[in-house]
Amino acid sequence: MVLLSKPALEQFSFIRNRKPTTFFSGIPLIDLSKPDSKHLLVEACEEFGFFKVINHGVPMEFISKLESEAVNFFSLPLSEKEKVGPPSPFGYGNKSIGQNGDVGWVEYLLLNTNQESISQRFSSVFGDNPEKFRCALNDYVSAVKKMACEILEMMADGLKLQQRNVFSKLLMDEQSDSVFRLNHYPPCPEIEALTDQNMIGFGEHTDPQIISLLRSNNTSGLQISLSDGSWISVPPDQNSFFVNVGDSLQVHQNCCFQYCKKQVSAPQNEHQ
Ligand SMILES: C=C1C[C@]23C[C@@]1(O)CC[C@H]2[C@@]12CC[C@H](O)[C@@](C)(C(=O)O1)[C@H]2[C@@H]3C(=O)O
Numbered sequence: 001m002v003l004l005s006k007p008a009l010e011q012f013s014f015i016r017n018r019k020p021t022t023f024f025s026g027i028p029l030i031d032l033s034k035p036d037s038k039h040l041l042v043e044a045c046e047e048f049g050f051f052k053v054i055n056h057g058v059p060m061e062f063i064s065k066l067e068s069e070a071v072n073f074f075s076l077p078l079s080e081k082e083k084v085g086p087p088s089p090f091g092y093g094n095k096s097i098g099q100n101g102d103v104g105w106v107e108y109l110l111l112n113t114n115q116e117s118i119s120q121r122f123s124s125v126f127g128d129n130p131e132k133f134r135c136a137l138n139d140y141v142s143a144v145k146k147m148a149c150e151i152l153e154m155m156a157d158g159l160k161l162q163q164r165n166v167f168s169k170l171l172m173d174e175q176s177d178s179v180f181r182l183n184h185y186p187p188c189p190e191i192e193a194l195t196d197q198n199m200i201g202f203g204e205h206t207d208p209q210i211i212s213l214l215r216s217n218n219t220s221g222l223q224i225s226l227s228d229g230s231w232i233s234v235p236p237d238q239n240s241f242f243v244n245v246g247d248s249l250q251v252h253q254n255c256c257f258q259y260c261k262k263q264v265s266a267p268q269n270e271h272q
């Protein structure tokens with residue numbers, strides 16, 4: 001029998017002392033079926049950097065199929081899952097996140113969204129029916145990419161940029177480095193009961209991409225940091241997607257968004 005004493009547990013880098021935060025109700029809501037949402041979308045990117053989308057067009061059938069395939073995959077014995085790991089950079093990972101030695105109480109599959117790379121390496125793992133997993137992945141990833149393009153094009157529209165596809169073409173490029181990540185946060189009741197603290201699944205970070213689209217089953221835990229440095233809990237919603245502005249868009253925002261604002265608010269001055 002192995003027992004972890006409290007001081008030993010405190011050494012655990014998975015556990016932090018962050019106080020639980022209350023659910024926040026002010027997350028901007030964007031209805032993708034309304035063309036007028038483009039203005040709200042730009043505002044949400046600028047002011048908040050995080051928003052929730054509804055009427056996103058990703059069929060619930062695709063979402064449920066992928067979720068059930070993911071549950072099957074993560075239920076496999078560790079030795080089976082490790083056949084497609086470690087992520088270098090793509091594949092199955094467990095607790096180690098990224099190349100900088102970060103750890104979390106999470107296991108995941110990290111894939112390139114390029115269809116070919118999704119279909120190759122993983123055939124051996126998906127048990128009796130690899131086609132089923134592959135198909136669920138392809139359907140889901142294609143539908144989410146379509147939604148991401150719609151969001152990026154609405155954003156370009158909202159900014160009155162001449163080329164509507166200025167952002168979305170980066171995603172549609174065959175060489176696009178967009179990634180798909182399937183995170184599973186296993187329960188850890190023993191340690192949580194002993195420490196009275198929640199395990200950190202995926203520690204504090206920013207996403208380097210343009211945008212990240214997040215969807216979870218009805219599980220709470222996602223937190224975001226506001227510009228004043230406070231952390232808030234995002235109320236889960238399994239029927240919606242959450243969009244996080246990544247570092248690359250934030251860089252654009254700092255120049256392009258401000259520039260476009262000037263263009264919109266003082267067009268005459270621009271010509272003088
Ligand atoms: C801890 C980390 C994992 C990550 C690189 C990072 O240092 C911080 C950002 C993480 C993230 C989040 C979005 C994507 O899943 C990812 C592939 C990325 O580009 O940034 C991961 C990185 C990773 O898993 O390597």
Ligand SMILES: O=C(O)CCC(=O)C(=O)O
Pocket residue numbers: 181183202207212214216222
């Ligand atoms: O799993 C989540 O809800 C968020 C994880 C995350 O931030 C990421 O994968 O970049």
Ligand SMILES: [Fe+2]
Pocket residue numbers: 205206207212
């Ligand atoms: Fe992230």
